[in-house]
Amino acid sequence: MPRVTAEPYEFDFDPSTTALVVIDMQRDFVDPGGFGEALGNNVSLLRRALEPTRRVLAACRDAGLLIIHTREGHRPDLSDCPPAKRARGRLANGIGDPGPMGRILVRGEYGHDIVDSLQPLEREPVVDKPGKGAFYATDFEHMLRSRGIKSLVVTGVTAEVCVQTTVREANDRGFECLVLSDCIASYFPEFYEMTLKMIKAQGGIFGWVAPSEAFLAALPAAALA
Ligand code: TIU
Numbered sequence: 106m107p108r109v110t111a112e113p114y115e116f117d118f119d120p121s122t123t124a125l126v127v128i129d130m131q132r133d134f135v136d137p138g139g140f141g142e143a144l145g146n147n148v149s150l151l152r153r154a155l156e157p158t159r160r161v162l163a164a165c166r167d168a169g170l171l172i173i174h175t176r177e178g179h180r181p182d183l184s185d186c187p188p189a190k191r192a193r194g195r196l197a198n199g200i201g202d203p204g205p206m207g208r209i210l211v212r213g214e215y216g217h218d219i220v221d222s223l224q225p226l227e228r229e230p231v232v233d234k235p236g237k238g239a240f241y242a243t244d245f246e247h248m249l250r251s252r253g254i255k256s257l258v259v260t261g262v263t264a265e266v267c268v269q270t271t272v273r274e275a276n277d278r279g280f281e282c283l284v285l286s287d288c289i290a291s292y293f294p295e296f297y298e299m300t301l302k303m304i305k306a307q308g309g310i311f312g313w314v315a316p317s318e319a320f321l322a323a324l325p326a327a328a329l330a
Pocket of ligand 1: 128129134177237262263264266267268
């Protein structure tokens with residue numbers, strides 16, 4: 106079984122029961138001129154994760170791993186957006202309002218979609234989620250269970266919000282999560298660092314952490330081809 110040199114100890118995984126999860130790499134969070142930047146965030150901190158994630162995505166495609174992408178957002182009528190979520194932040198332009206790249210966090214809008222460099226292939230499922238976690242109010246868990254998935258290799262943004270929420274949800278459901286340290290990112294450097302520390306603390310309370318290089322070194326080429 107492939108073994109990744111990871112923290113707090115080695116991460117063993119079977120490629121046939123492992124999925125790559127790419128969380129919310131959406132234009133509105135990551136691209137210059139999007140919602141995230143309009144809120145005053147420095148998107149370059151998020152963009153650091155793009156190229157390592159692109160390499161991991163390519164390698165997982167070659168290896169034949171299941172790849173699932175997620176997007177945070179809502180139906181155009183906002184019927185799946187809790188009023189509390191919409192009100193939070195007292196934003197002049199918040200969820201559902203016109204933004205620099207279309208209506209903010211609304212499905213079908215340009216800004217809601219995934220960045221060009223990480224666009225899903227036709228065969229790769231995309232989970233549209235109304236919350237921060239990928240499991241809440243989606244068919245994500247059903248897809249993983251249907252495919253016999255036991256382990257998740259986790260990438261995406263932001264570290265402390267959608268990545269952590271998803272990893273915590275996955276952990277409680279019995280999935281083993283390896284978080285790739287250079288493939289997640291936050292607008293807040295201290296939140297990024299603390300996310301990695303939290304996940305691997307106490308003997309891996311939520312999972313494992315490794316740089317993508319360590320995962321790629323362990324991933325057999327064409328594992329499932
Ligand atoms: N995808 C995700 O993390 N959604 C957020 O709202 N993140 C923030 O950091 N705000």
